[in-house]
Amino acid sequence: MTGRRVAITGIGVLAPGGIGAKNFWNLLSEGRTSTRGITFFDPSSFRSRVAAEIDFDPEEHGLSPQEIRRMDRAAQLAVVATREAVADSGIVLAELDPYRTGVTIGSAVGATTGLDQEYRVVSDGGRLDLVDHRYAVPHLYNHFVPSSFAAEVAWAVGAEGPSTVVSTGCTSGLDSVGHAVDIIREGTADVMIAGSSDAPISPITVACFDAIKATTSRNDDPEHASRPFDGTRNGFVLGEGSAVFVLEELESAKRRGAHIYAEIAGYASRCNAFHMTGLRPDGAEMAEAIGVALDEARMSPDSIDYINAHGSGTKQNDRHETAAFKRSLGDHAYRTPVSSIKSMVGHSLGAIGSIEIAASALAMENHVVPPTANLHTPDPECDLDYVPITAREWRTDTVLTVGSGFGGFQSAMVLARPDRSIA
Template sequence: MSRRVVITGIGVVAPGATGVKAFWELLTAGRTATRRISFFDPAPFRSQVAAECDFDPLAEGLSPQQARRMDRSAQLAVVSARECLRDSGLDLESFDPSRTGVVVGSAVGCTTGLEEEYVVVSDGGRRWLVDDEYAVPHLFGYLVPSSIPSEVAWEIGAEGPVSLVSTGCTSGLDSVGRAVELLREGSADIMVAGATDAPISPITLACFDAIRATTPRNDEPATASRPFDASRNGFVLGEGSAMFVLEEYEHARRRGAHMYAEVTGFASRSNAFHMTGLRPDGTEMAEAIVTAMDQSRITPADIDYVNAHGSGTLQNDRHETAAFKRSLGEDAYRVPVSGIKSMIGHSLGAIGSLEIAACALAVEHDVVPPTANLHQPDPVCDLDYVPLTAREGRFDTVLTVGSGFGGFQSAMVLRRPERSAR
């Protein structure tokens, strides 16, 4: 019998909300944090809106040296890791550091720092042969995404397994899934895991403009992210981080830890089909969902809530609607489904962890967040997508899914700990 794994601490930095309390209040109120980009002039780009974090590294407790050394993505990760440790009540000095590990997910790594430094060393792009004398001493750390989990490990003193997972937009699910595997196999007793991304930069906008994946609804930034709505026309780029303390169940019980949820199932699949395209039948996502349910020893009738990927693209929304019908059968029409990207945008690799946080809090508070901006449902997306207003109920078992470029499809089941089978 594999070891059970529970979430005992949560830390969040999200658009419109720094900290778990503010994050949950924003989601349950159905408020959107999308706006016109303020980090730079977005006028040259097709899509000019994003979900930005109001984040000041010094105000959040990082030292000037840390703020100078770390890319924004690492800053977000360290701040959210600090919060999840405080929330867990763990005193890491009383535990074996070799039994404590870190897994961080990120789709685009230190994009912000790399782009800023390229502008400097190339003299604004005018020099083909760049002058490295103008580069910051930590430029190599920006090039290597593994510098992000290294920063988190240094922060908490973790000397066990430390790694980065980069699987596109499923990174935030896959990183937590990897940490769960390490705990189950006995390689660690405590894992700090989650994801971070800070991709709001000119190069990222240009990339998504090229494939027309992001919305051009620049005159309505607050309502630009519209998952499952007939008027949707692309996703809204975001940023953020969510980190978790994950522990083996008995380890957490012995120290009297508060348990938000138990991770009972996780699976990932690839469609081996197309870098950005999806098969309309949702087969691969459905297979990941079924496998995650099988690991959890549950049936579709046990699912109380589904957190959708809900990116707000026609292809994705219809793909996962088909996946829910294929994997859950008639129960797909019963279970409430919602997408929080409608409020905090799509932070690429980070969003999967932010959605895990939302799911754990839904179990904790028996409330599920709504799908904001859903006024005219796509007739093909005919499930209960919880439009506009949060819903109260009993949510013991929740499913969260992710879909990423490259064909990645992931699913995770979280359950209220006292309801999980030993």
Template sequence: ISLFDATGFRSRIAAECDFDPIASGLTEQEVARMDRAAQFAVVSTAEALADAGLEPGRVAPERIGVSVGTAVGCTMALEDAYVDVSDRGARWEVDATRAADLPHLYRALVPSSIAAEVAWTAGAEAAACAVSTGCTSGLDAVGQGAHLVAEGAADIVIAGATDAPISPITVACFDTIKATSINNTDPAHASRPFDRDRDGFVLGEGAAMLVLEDAEHARRRGAHIYCEIVGYAQRSNAYHMTGLKPDGLDMAEAIRVALGRAGLRPEDVDYINAHGSGTKQNDRHETAAFKASLGRRAWQVPVSSIKSMIGHSLGAIGALEAAACALAIEHDVVPPTANLHHPDPDLDLDYVPHQARRHVNDVVLSVGSGFGGFQTAMLLARGAAA
């Protein structure tokens, strides 16, 4: 960790983004106004709009919507402000005169400010919403965006997620519950989903924003179609804030419902993007879920976790994984699970160790599991004109 002095913390490693907001196109005023998470979202939005060929004026503003997910919102700005006005926590009553010098503090308090920033960037005047369901926020925001398009509330929806959680308070929270890896001497190999010696996830950061639209609308304007969202479902286990039932039936039910909504069968699934956080309970939970929902197909389909390479960026990761799944479909490749050197004998699926694999991916299943019991499944498929 280089974003703050992590001396004394249990876990002192993280997957930090090499990010220069000015070089990425933001003004000094925007940098001062926005938390790092909002900066990620705005820059990603601009890149997504450019990639989609959506210049200003091509779509009426009232037909453009926004759906942004985040687990911890503007944590860095909020914590920095509190540290300032409380003399690093020494003052019980904060210094109101210093608070007056923080005109953008309210933006840091409410996660919806990120959705507002994205809406301003995109010129979006249809529905704009913020989704916060822990580590499934990214998938859920994309699912909500797809719903806005399907119900006719918008022709275009900018959907995705962002998080910049590498701050003392976030690291301390995960230290307390011992969820993060303590492989501090070898950070490059610390994220080891499905490995016998895994010891927790590596905290990450980042954002991904996707342009969603009806398939016919995309074809009419000559858009490049990466894939189609064909199925989506959420479930909750109503069980424990951080614990998971080992049978995985909650996630399995989300997968079954998503398959049903897509009109697909287990044998149609070509690749599974696992949540794959690198905690023992999660890896066992979702392996059981794949078996319960897909039957024998679970042993035939490749499963991998990109968190092994980019860490776990909390709410953002589901959107990043959706983008990775779209590229896996377009390029017919399965990304690997890095650092899987000693397979857990209790986990017996094909976790694609070390090397990416050429593989035809017509249908991809992506899943997410979040603290609080949130379980999400999404199916993405090759578009007819992709």
């Protein structure tokens, strides 16, 4: 590693209830929820019938009919988020060395929406055992290959450097950005377009989570169905979305006068090697990832001003995280505000880690901690300060954001103001 420091200079977000970073932040800071009954298909046969959907029209956001035909919904979201991030950064793509510009995109489930739709077409609604490929869209192969997401983003920005898709379940959005940081630090690239995208609200995904009862069955009250850390929580709300960032070597960003949202000061990932969907209650692996990320950032636990939690709203996750924060931060965990934006925008699987990085950077920008919506009933096992219902003005110079994914993945990232003193 060269020791180069990495900054976020551009943010693009498409999230339920908030298309564009400004609208996204307004939703969070106002504590509004965007969860509702599923409208993308008839959910009547499913156990969980709520989701956090984006009212997204690709034509309105500048995608051509050919791009819409070619790309799965998740790829469309990623390209539109990329365009916003690049515009926000003020970077001039034509002035970049394309071989020193790279892309990393995270996704947990790839082109689920497109594959589900196309299967219904080629199987005549599931009636044909032997499907008829002649009815498929010409670019169906792109739906089978998640690398097409990174390719679409690379084409959009003219990047000819490292191009990668990271798929580590629900930590994909954190891990893709962490990987991009490593690429800049090692000197392979100067600019990375990094983030994640998932559009999983489809019958096959809903059925899968129904089978393991991971999603909420609170169908009579969709607006308040996502309840992280609340004593009445009973599962997460499936969502969709994308967040993409322009990452640059810090000194180069300063020289061009870029607006710097935050430095990505530390990142680490661990696996519990324990269970595909289960978590140990002591939070040891997440705590280890947090400790390593803090060490990389050269910070002590009491440097953290705010924790952006994974906060999925499942019984085991919220207990696991609470234990991890206590284990890694000690007594400081009790003095640190913690919140889960999944209470407002749902759980977009591989995309949510990047969306939460965006929320963390914007919290630093505004010195406001977004709330945990729908938190009315305290859970004795979750006894930290979860910022219930209402956003809080709070001096926020350093943020810890974490993710937890099926397969046992546990990731942590530390964002900090770049003018901080470094030990």
